[in-house]
Amino acid sequence: MTIYHIVCVMSEIKTIEDLVDFFGGDTALAEFLGTTQSAVAQWKIRGQIAAGWHLRLLAELRRRDKQVSPAVFGLSDDEASGLFPVKRPLASRRASVGV
Numbered sequence: 001m002t003i004y005h006i007v008c009v010m011s012e013i014k015t016i017e018d019l020v021d022f023f024g025g026d027t028a029l030a031e032f033l034g035t036t037q038s039a040v041a042q043w044k045i046r047g048q049i050a051a052g053w054h055l056r057l058l059a060e061l062r063r064r065d066k067q068v069s070p071a072v073f074g075l076s077d078d079e080a081s082g083l084f085p086v087k088r089p090l091a092s093r094r095a096s097v098g099v
Contacts, residue, residue: 011067012067012068012069013061013067013068013069013072014069015072016043016044016047019049019057019068019072022066026040026044027040035053048074049072049073049074054073058073070083
């Protein structure tokens with residue numbers, strides 16, 4: 001996967017692998033969080049991010065204006081209501097702003 005693909009094409013982070021790639025790989029994400037590369041690698045192996053990192057990751061993704069699926073954090077849409085923006089079809093969004 002190229003940097004272009006990661007930054008420009010990927011519209012929503014849908015998996016832990018997408019999340020790690022967005023931050024530049026296991027080592028880069030580990031350095032950003034102040035943890036080890038092996039800890040981040042274990043998230044991918046287990047298919048689960050350690051709960052202590054959820055809020056920090058979500059806050060950074062929001063700061064970077066990046067959309068992320070609640071499933072990345074092991075949440076259903078119902079469990080994540082209020083934490084994640086509601087996804088509406090483009091036509092609905094245009095209607096709400098009078099376009």
